[in-house]
Amino acid sequence: QYVPVRGDHVIGIVTAKAGDVFRLDVGGSEQASLSYLAFEGATKRNRPNVQVGDLIYGQLLVANKDMEPEMVCIDSSGRSSGMGIIGQDGFLFKVSLGLIRKLLAPKCEIIQELSQLYPFELVLGMNGRIWVKAKTVQQTLIIVNILEACEYMTAEQRKQALAKFSGN
Secondary structure, three states: OOOOOOOEEEEEEEEEOOOOEEEEEEOOOOEEEOOOOOOOOOOOOOOOOOOOOOOOEEEEEEEOOOEEEEEOOOOOOOOOOOEEEEOOEEEEEEOOHHHHHHHHHHOHHHHHHHHHHHEEEEEEEOOOEEEEEEOHHHHHHHHHHHHHOOOOOOOHHOOOHHHHHHHO
């Protein structure tokens, strides 16, 4: 199970709207809260359009054992910096926290190799969730399958798997 850490970028699933706060499942023992004001450009009049079931990529502002985790979708200067509601038509899946750390490493070979296969969008959450979207459902699922299998493959096996798909 994921233990929320302050500063982690995570993918949460909106489970409820309660007044000015959204409740999100971030994979920990407790739900995280997210204020509607924690979005770029949000005001009392201009609220973000967030629905139950939406995926949100954000950063944990508060995470300690005595308080419920609190998430924001803006950085310290009020910019979204890529955070916010994630598109509906991608695919969300879970991997181990070890694989996430590997994928988040700078110059990750796996991601570089995959990006030569197809263009795709990718969101990696430190909580082990990955959201991916390519041009077609088939391409999206191929990327999902390779990412899931990466954990148990050597670099050599991975290159062979990718070569198989790039031949299509």
